[in-house]
Amino acid sequence: MTVRVGVIGVGSIGTAHAASLTREISGATVSVVHDVDAARAAVVAVDLGARSVGAPSEVFEADDVDAVLIASPDAVHAEQLMLGLKAGKPILCEKPLATSESDARAVLDAEIALGRRIIQVGFMRRFDPGYVQLKQEFTADRIGEPLIVHNIHRNTRAAYGLITEQTLTNMVVHEFDINRWLLGEDYASVLVLAGKPGPLTPAGECDPLLIVLQSTSGVLVEVEAFANARFGYEVICRATGSHGQAVLGDGAYITRSRSFSRGVDIPELWFGRFADAYRRQLQGWVDALHTDGPLPGASAWDGYVATVVANRAIQAYRTGERVAVDLPATPALYREA
Ligand SMILES: NC(=O)c1ccc[n+]([C@@H]2O[C@H](COP(=O)([O-])OP(=O)(O)OC[C@H]3O[C@@H](n4cnc5c(N)ncnc54)[C@H](O)[C@@H]3O)[C@@H](O)[C@H]2O)c1
Numbered sequence: 001m002t003v004r005v006g007v008i009g010v011g012s013i014g015t016a017h018a019a020s021l022t023r024e025i026s027g028a029t030v031s032v033v034h035d036v037d038a039a040r041a042a043v044v045a046v047d048l049g050a051r052s053v054g055a056p057s058e059v060f061e062a063d064d065v066d067a068v069l070i071a072s073p074d075a076v077h078a079e080q081l082m083l084g085l086k087a088g089k090p091i092l093c094e095k096p097l098a099t100s101e102s103d104a105r106a107v108l109d110a111e112i113a114l115g116r117r118i119i120q121v122g123f124m125r126r127f128d129p130g131y132v133q134l135k136q137e138f139t140a141d142r143i144g145e146p147l148i149v150h151n152i153h154r155n156t157r158a159a160y161g162l163i164t165e166q167t168l169t170n171m172v173v174h175e176f177d178i179n180r181w182l183l184g185e186d187y188a189s190v191l192v193l194a195g196k197p198g199p200l201t202p203a204g205e206c207d208p209l210l211i212v213l214q215s216t217s218g219v220l221v222e223v224e225a226f227a228n229a230r231f232g233y234e235v236i237c238r239a240t241g242s243h244g245q246a247v248l249g250d251g252a253y254i255t256r257s258r259s260f261s262r263g264v265d266i267p268e269l270w271f272g273r274f275a276d277a278y279r280r281q282l283q284g285w286v287d288a289l290h291t292d293g294p295l296p297g298a299s300a301w302d303g304y305v306a307t308v309v310a311n312r313a314i315q316a317y318r319t320g321e322r323v324a325v326d327l328p329a330t331p332a333l334y335r336e337a
Contacts, residue, residue: 003289004031006065008056008080010044011035013094014071016271020282021069022048028286031064035072056080060087067289070094073160074170078103081119085110090295092285094122095177096310097303099169104307111300112333120285120295121303123177125235127284127296128277130248134239135182143244146183148220151175152236154229156268157200162227164205164317168192169310172211172225176309177298179213179221182239187213187221187309187325192317200228211313213325232266233273301334 007018010033021028030050035041041052053059059068060083067090070080078098084091085107097119098104111119125131137143153175162170180186190213194206201207208226215221237248255264267273284296298306309325316323 001027001290003028003286004064004066005029006032006034006059006062006068007044008034008059008068008070009072009094010041011071014069015044017069017071017278017282018044018048018050020279021286022050024279025282025286027290028282032059032062034059057083060084060089065089067091067285074099074166078107081107082110085114085118088114088118090118090120090285090289092120092122092282092297093303095303096169096173096307097121097300098307099166099310101308101311104304108300108304108331112331115333117295117299117333119300119303121177121298121300121306122281123174123181123298123302123306124274124277124281125174125178126181126277126298127280128274129280131178131182131237131277134237134246134248137239137244137246138182138241143239143246144242146219146239146241148240149179149182149222150238150240151179151221151223152226152234153223154226154232154234156228156230156233158207158227163202164194164207164209165314167207167209167225167227168211168313168317169307171227172209172223172313173306173310175211175221175223175225176213176313177302177306178237179223180215180305180309181298181302182237183215183219183221185215185217185219186305186327188216189214189322189324190309190313190316191322192313194317198226198228198230200230206317209317213309233269234266235273299334301330 018030022030030048033041033045034053045052070093193210211223213221239246288295312323312325
């Protein structure tokens with residue numbers, strides 16, 4: 001059997017996912033695409049041997065679509081997820097689940113009302129071999145219990161012209177999710193410090209930011225988020241445990257010596273760093289659909305929590321105060337079996 005996927009939003013990452021599903025991932029094909037830019041959708045459809053349609057609802061309702069991948073802009077994820085929940089087909093939605101806490105809650109409640117988990121959120125770092133190994137450093141007790149985690153997340157330039165608050169819901173949301181996954185616990189509080197603006201920081205905005213979270217057991221999680229770093233895309237995580245430290249650097253790159261210097265290339269964009277994670281995420285999703293097994297990535301609950309934390313971070317940024325992250329109890333649908 002081949003899983004026939006409908007793709008909504010075929011910009012940069014939607015096109016990459018669609019091409020990967022058709023050409024790299026086993027057991028899947030892309031049958032239908034939609035984009036508000038109809039010409040763009042038509043070009044991608046021709047390239048992939050799919051057809052294009054004029055509305056997201058047509059993707060969800062199509063007889064030749066078994067599952068849907070949403071890669072439209074952040075601001076429309078929630079409304080498209082609500083459409084998808086009505087159709088009841090499995091959905092892999094790019095991060096974030098939603099930008100506002102209330103929209104995230106509405107999506108969560110709709111899935112709870114449906115009574116089964118059909119949403120997976122595209123927090124692909126959970127599939128990155130480096131992060132998987134980093135988590136094992138704690139779970140296999142090689143470096144002891146987590147005490148403090150230092151993270152760096154730099155983009156070459158702010159994607160989509162993001163301003164500071166959107167940086168928290170779009171970019172830093174990866175950090176909120178992956179550190180929570182790494183520690184296996186929720187956050188109790190978040191503080192956001194705005195420092196000296198960099199040369200590309202728009203007037204009135206703040207970049208870089210320093211974000212300090214504290215988990216419910218007290219672990220400190222610190223993030224340098226720099227949306228306009230200019231010199232490359234970098235994600236670094238240095239985790240300190242009670243009897244050791246594990247450092248996740250730039251991925252598996254060669255070190256080159258040349259012209260009296262030694263170093264590695266830094267990718268310009270996330271594809272360069274996380275290509276393997278995106279591929280593993282898609283293959284894991286498709287494999288789960290084949291076996292009707294549990295979805296392997298972040299759930300709607302994880303997506304909801306990340307959006308709540310991002311919104312509390314916005315509050316912390318606005319007030320300069322440390323803000324509590326109070327979450328409701330995990331709904332039964334999302335508790336481990
Ligand atoms: N997981 C990751 O690491 C990662 C990386 C990049 C992007 N993303 C996420 O993927 C999504 C898309 O990002 P991108 O970089 O591809 O952006 P993009 O701007 O390159 O592409 C977005 C596409 O969606 C289309 N679009 C706009 N409104 C739409 C609507 N209402 N319905 C359908 N299509 C619509 C646009 O025409 C465009 O083709 C965003 O939510 C972003 O946060 C995630």
